[in-house]
Amino acid sequence: SLTQTKLKSFFTPK
């Protein structure tokens, strides 16, 4: 099954 990832797993907080 597929899981929705979050943006924070790709981009870093500024």
Added chain:
Amino acid sequence: MFEARLLKSSILKKVLEAIKDLLTQATFDCDDNGIQLQAMDNSHVALVSLLLRADGFDKYRCDRNVTMGMNLGSMTKILKCAGDKDTVTMKAQDNADTVTFVFESPNQEKVSDYEMKLMNLDLEHLGIPETEYSCTIRMPSAEFARMCRDLSQFGESIVISCTKEGVKFSTSGDIGSANIKLAQTASIDKEDEAVIIEMDEPVTLTFACQYLNYFTKATSLSPQVQLSMSADVPLVVEYRIPDIGHIRYYLAPKIEE
């Protein structure tokens, strides 16, 4: 003092239309270069990045950087009060806690102003690295909207698969499955109507339909949309707004557990 005047309020109305399903509030950062907005949706799955360049405005003045936190529902209410042909001017004093929208009819016989309270928003900003994408697909924005709408009847996710043969959008669900294949336009007479695919590496990624449908609310801002994809990174859906800037949406992919 911040003052930005657009000859057509319709651009601002369309921008708001393009973000209000994803965001309830957002910070407009204004400086010499123009107005920028970056905000994630509540679930931190999608991000909106808007740029309206200073040179795209009829008049633009920003003496000091201004950060305006706005409730987008309130802003929508106010912009509904503007006629499509009205000019719109946004104004704020330095360190002000309000912003004023002034609408002027083409013959200047009707002038209205609406003052809105600003909010102190402590929203998280993400650093988005410059990325070389393996695939970029340009296509008519109306075609993209149509595909997202059609496919979302069948499933919750859309698989986008870009190869040298073209790009395929697929979905499946309880009632069955659907596939739409697009090939690159053979001869480009009208650039706005063309499908143009640039591919270094084939990429297949899966995305939530619902978000793609939210992004297509920007369709009226641009005749073309550009999708940029690389393996295992968020999709970028970009609408270039003629003469003034762009709106980009980032969407985190769905992955196998």
